[in-house]
Amino acid sequence: MPDQGTNPAFSGSSKYVLDEELAKIVNISIALEMPLLLKGEPGTGKTMLAHSIAETLGMPLIVLNVKSSLKLVEALYQYDTLTRLNDSRFGDSSRDVSNIQDYIRMGKIGRAFVADTKTVLLIDEIDKADTDFQDDMLDVLDQMEFDIIEIDKTISARLRPVIIITSNAKKDLSDPFLGRCNFHHIAFPEPDMMRQIVRVHFSDLDNELLEICVKTFYGLRELQGIEKKPATRELINWIRALRQDHDFRPKDMVQGKIPFLGILFKKSPDYQQAVQQIRRRRS
């Protein structure tokens, strides 16, 4: 049984407002040494969570941004053939051309494996890669080792990193993948939670404005036919804009006059929809 000393518990950091349920799941995943797969609509703070875990536990954070063209081996290591070719032609570096080891560079996962301290490894937007990549990567993460073919060497993880994986996809990942992760779906924050989140960003915001902003924001999320609903990020930016505008009076908003709609609705059909529906509501 691990005691609390060796396994520091995670309870949220200064920039990130954590709900208790998620904190529990993070702690259990750390204890079980399992990757944690996070899903949820954009703007629910999936990526922020990894940052805040790293900050709270005092571990270095390594971020692997998955792209559709990414190959697994690139995430593990790279054999820098170009430098070697250059060195062999011109021979003006301290590297030993006959030693391939000198030309192996660790990728993000590789770096997490060879790090001297326990790290937080964030694998962001895994759904962008294809299924084979996902499964192969989980194999590596499961066994905590991989081979460098060029020098016939096995790299094993010294310390098992805390692995956080995020996905935006509505569709499920493959079964073998899911079998090796813990799973959590981050729901969109409730208004109470949202108030706390806003508070974290604007500690000096007055209550009246906060209240009216959050209320209007959730009202706007209810509008029909919007393709991309405004999320936390939009709300924060919107409040920032409102605070910059000296002509703005919270009372106007109570009467249904909503400035800077463009910050909340970024797609033009959405924007038009919103403007129309708000006008209808006022009249």
Next chain:
Amino acid sequence: MFVDFFYMLRDSGVPVSPTSFLRLHKALKSGLVTGLSDFYTAARAILVKSERYFDIYDQVFAHFFQGAELPDFKGAELDAAARALLDEWLKDPQALAEALGINQDELKAMSPEELLKYFLDRLKEQTEAHHGGSRWIGTGGTSPVGHSGFHPGGMRVGGRSMNKSAVKVALDRRYRDYSIEGPLTQAQMGEALKRLRRMVPVGPRDNLNIDETISATTKNAGEIEIVFDKGLRDRLKIILMIDNGGWSMDPYVEVVQTLFNYSRSQFKDLKTFYFHNSIYDFVWEDPPRRYKPQRIQDLASWDPDSRLVIVGDASMAPYELMATDGSIHIEERSGLPSIDRLNLLAKLFRHCAWLNPTPSRLWSMTRTIGIIYSIFPMFELTLDGLDGAVTQLMSRN
């Protein structure tokens, strides 16, 4: 521990694996799980791998730990059968009372709903017993009201707050929107249909093939030899036929429209046709089915590798399908019944699928669905159904 819980999740359709169950026990041993609310969170994170099942999980959890009503996820058949039986028995309350083991006065005190519930509970217990399986905590004893048996006090062991007890949280059913039964959005359809494509090389050779270049270069003793390839494009031909006539399709207009919009924006080579109820001599390119008819026979000259997707509720009067002059349109009188046309289509295009917006549990109740089901592989127009249809359409044989 919690083996019953595990199996109840399984029986309710949540794909839970034994490995994850063992892992849950590891978590329980770690000392991090100190109360029911911890257990709720931990078990869900470890056992349930998709938010689509969160809702079912919530319901099973609430049922298991507090005996809340558990809907039968296996569908309406039991319900319908029970109702029929009950109607029968209601004519003879004496027999019913005996069969359920309560006296007639108690029986009278129950409302019809209570009675039905009581009966269903008994019935469920019985099927469970036959499977030799789990004990349904909550449907205790012979008490006339369904779930009054097991009621553990002090849910929040350890007093760790989630603002609410875990059962309360579960009863909230926060994840109802994510469950499989929720409506399909365009984004979800996109995900499901993404696999529906066949990439073939077309166009100018302007993609550098690095692997080939390297091997050609080494073969060429180090003189650089560059190899180019054609780019890959999606060249899948899709024929979409939509039933847009009649009131029976009205409730599904929205979901079909979403499917149509997505297909139009996504597939390069898409032909859309419309029909009413079933397919006779013609389908139409225009939604009012008037101006641009397409003779079914002529489809024989089309690429047989095209994927044929038919969207319709397949519900009609049997004669519309079987009779030689079944069409409700007077001009379609070729003497062939619709069923022959459907058979022809299925033969012409071996990659075909029928998407039916009516829930699959109701299919057995409409005769024509059964008939068409035997001709075309039929799938429900839901996320899971689309997935199955895509697998069917892309399979090799």
